[in-house]
Amino acid sequence: MLRLSMKVALVACASLAATGFAVAQTKTVKIAFIDPQSGLMAPVGTNILRSYQLVADIANRENWAKGIKFEVVPFDNKLSPQESLNALKAAIDQDIKFMVQGNGSSVALALSDAVTKHNERNPGKEVLFMNYAAVDPDLTNSKCSFWHFRFDANSDMKMEALTSFMAEKKDIKKVYLLNQDYAFGHQVRRAAKEYLARKRPDIQIVGDELHPLAKITDFSQYVAKIKAAGTDTVITGNWGSDLALLIKAAKDAGLSANFYTYYAGTTGVPTAMGASGIDRVRFVGYWNLNNDKIGSTGEKIYKEFKEKYKDDWYTMATYSVIKSLSEAFNKSKSTEPIKVAFALEGLKFASVNGEVEMRNTDHQLQQVLHVASWQKVDGKQVRFDQENTGLGWRTEKVLDSFVAAQPTSCNMQRPARPD
């Protein structure tokens, strides 16, 4: 169906030219969205796809990239690395040069590797990989690549921010680590243990558990174990259904521990938490709508998204991705991936959460981080709720980008700079 639409588009363009319409040259740049649109993680994938589509619409409307229109083309990777590689091939065959993906570091690692190999073997036909949410630190350290750009703070940065926040809370004594059993989950538990040992060696880690990714529908046993260990605080990198169902099970079993998460602001979790999460659940992320000034860019986009899709816009990275691409197109006066990549390196631009920079050395975006807690909407500090629960996020601490910035071991191979 997609190729047919391209054919129709080509025919339409040709006929326009033939009738001699004096239309300014607009070029369409397609972006392949490779993320799950089926299975347990589908709600997250669908929400983010729509986020991209809306931001692309706004970019087209406001002409961010001069003479260039964005179009988002979805591919369902079913959260599988192999499927993602098939999707990559299909996208490349459709002449799409920009891939975005974020749900699942295992997929991101496979994609980054595949993109690098493809670019090496097919000079002149390179593609770029814009990673908007896969936060395994390896992607900008040991496995960094010139063709990969990360727009979310990586998990070490987030853990640094989170543990700084936790270090000041003296009532945290017993911490339970529960994570998904894959690259990202492993990184979270490693970083948690390391950073806590550094900042609060008195905290006891009473449990360290890994569970299969996106497969569990019944977390009651895990909650029972958390209880049995006498936990007062849970640190988890879980996202999507894994977090929503965990919190639901915790609520059902009457677990009174506090949750420090990365992704409590994502689809499904607010509904699962409800009022039982008030003052108990926190998340670390790069943006909180309630912290914005009234009438901010973020608020405008949020309202437009809410009206169109009756859902919450929280993946602010979608803005960063399209904005940075637009700026890079304008700066390099080209949409060729290799030129765009050189333009993106070191690029400083204004995103919804402030001034951000795509660090040259490792292609990791440097931005602020918030730690926010779940509270009732009070019209002042918490103006917007999530998922119509009447509850929203209140920022408790904002960390400047240099606070959470991490050193990098990245030593990427750069291609020759094109003229």
Place this chain on the structure above:
Amino acid sequence: MTDASLSYRPINLGRWVIWGGTALLFLLLPVFFTQGFARTLLAQMGIMIIFALSYNMLLGQSGMLSFGHAVYSGLGAYFAIHTLNLIGAGQLVFPVSLVPLVGGVFGMSFGVLFGYPTTQKSGTPFAMITLGIGELVFACSLMFPGFFGGEGGISGNRTVGGNFLGIKGLNFGRDIHVYYLIAFWCFLSMVAMFAWTHTPLGRIANAVRDNPERVEFIGYNTQRVRWLVLILSSFFAGLAGGLSAINFEIVTAENVSAIRSGGVLLAAFIGGMLFFFGPIVGAVVFSFFAIALSDFTKAWQLYLGAFFVLLVMYAPGGLSSLLLMNLRVMSLGKMKRLRDPYLGVALSGLTLLIGVVLLIELTYHLTLEAGGASTIKVFGFPLATHSVETWAFVVALVLGGAVAFEYARRRFKRAWDAIQVEIEDWARENPERS
């Protein structure tokens, strides 16, 4: 007497023509299909052909229905990709083009290991134990991340072997190199598996399928036969897995999943398990559904499932049996009588098919893309998904097509049955010609 004795063995010209033609086809396909996507499709078809043929050694030729065949191909793939990584790390000197053999050898060793307990029984218990082992291996694959790589799987780089035979630039980086590698192994495997069917083991395997008790009576150990067949089959499955590792450069738990096992079952069955070339046809059709069609429509799994069920219900011999039945009618000169009924069935069937496809696509669009565009394009024609006229048109198409198809089908069945009766009579009178 003199040493020179006359020996006369007629050249089986038909065999040379068919196999030669196949080899030529493999060589020339990339000339006609130059798009990258088409070439990767061909490469994956090649892998699937080997896999499906190996599966049919079990199903069609020995009567063993296995639900866990992906175990052998998947484990072969894992060993192949580790070999590739060892080559890349300089710890092993081994040509990349022979890495599929590594997959085959390890697949075979697991065939020896798992084959022994599984082939004790046949029939439903065999099917179930293969399912159990399949699930077991799949669950284990996430428990040993050191070997299986966890969620991310194991990645490799197929260009690590340097240049093939020293030819500059031929390092398997490009799709066309991989296609020819796969085509080579595919052709070799096809020849080997075909030759196997003519060996004593192959013949006895057929006998075990048809009448195991009698085979025991004439002195063969059916369990031993089944085990040996499984071992050979797992070799080729491992070979296919090794090629898959080279093609995708990544092996994940999916390679040993029940979905892969189900897929090869579908492929073999769709093609037809009674003839050697059946799984080849089935692999091509299945790959088309799974890889090509999925680009055009989200409903491809529904189409595949429906196609499969219809075949089970109406043509359990698969597509190859349909083909051969028609060839037989043609060879006896009776095809002319079927021309009109075929036309009727084809036209009404096509109408019904288009109507059903439109219905499915419209429904899919409404439920899966709510909030998206309000027109979709099917076969290049735009359709307004929310207008009553579109739905009325589609429903009318389906109903009309269904009625016409039923009428045409009955007419066809009458003509076909009459011809079949004639053929039976003719066969009875001419046993040496049929």
Place this chain on the structure above:
Amino acid sequence: MTPELALISALNGISYGLLLFMLASGLTLIFSMMGVLNFAHASFYMLGAYLGYQISKWVGFWPALVLAPIATGLFGAVVERFGLRRVHKWGHVPELLFTFGLSFIIVELVQVIWGRPPVPNELPPGLQGSLFTIYTTTFPISRGFIMLVAVLMMAALWLVLTRTRIGLVIQAALTHPEQVEALGHNVRRVFMLVFGGGSALAGLAGVIGGVVFVTEPSMAAVAGAIIFVVIVVGGMGSLAGAFIASLLIGIIQTFGLALDYSIQSIVGNVGIHVTPDTFGYAVWKLTIAQVAPVLPFLLLVLILIVRPRGLMGTREG
């Protein structure tokens, strides 16, 4: 392992096992009748969950609890009458393949009608909240409800099979269909009834499972693998065996998750130190909790090798 954890694990395990039994009982009956494993059974479970969701949107959960299984049963009967019956004459393998293909189609149809993401199938107000509290953990009403329905269903099934005329005919037809037909009963209709009834039981399990857990398209695949284990371990054709096996699997899986002991830790207590350099370290360091997902399948393979009849089976198939 505190007493609290042990008790809660036991309750979780038993409620999960009883849900499995609701699914497995229908499958056992169908297997006894057909001699072939019905791959589509787990899809009927999923169908029941979705139908329950849809019907409860229209008329509420409690009517849906009755209507959805009936609808699933009708669907099953139709499948038997128009699909399975035709394939039956080709033999066992095509029957198996037919149910296999059918499971594919049902999953796709469900996705067409209700979409790919999970549907918001919530617990009705009557089932929310906690039933009682053990130490500090609350045991939810929904789980208790699963146990109640499963027990009621068992009782009803037993009553129907042993105390009613149709039950006697079914029992006879399961083992001696030709003789029952010779006696004048419509055995074909009995088979359709059994298939429909089994599907209805799966649908009932689905309605409840759908609200307690997540209603989404892959629930069939997950359930299918486990009930297959239950059937084979319990013994094909034996309801009592299926009951014991369901509880066994439920408890193994639940308790397994709670145990963090590994071979390394156990032998460590006796003074043997296993280090990363030890050969086979990858196996020794696995905890029971990590192995828990594999345990049912390990049991399955062992049973198939050692005792193919299953624990209480009467036929090998």
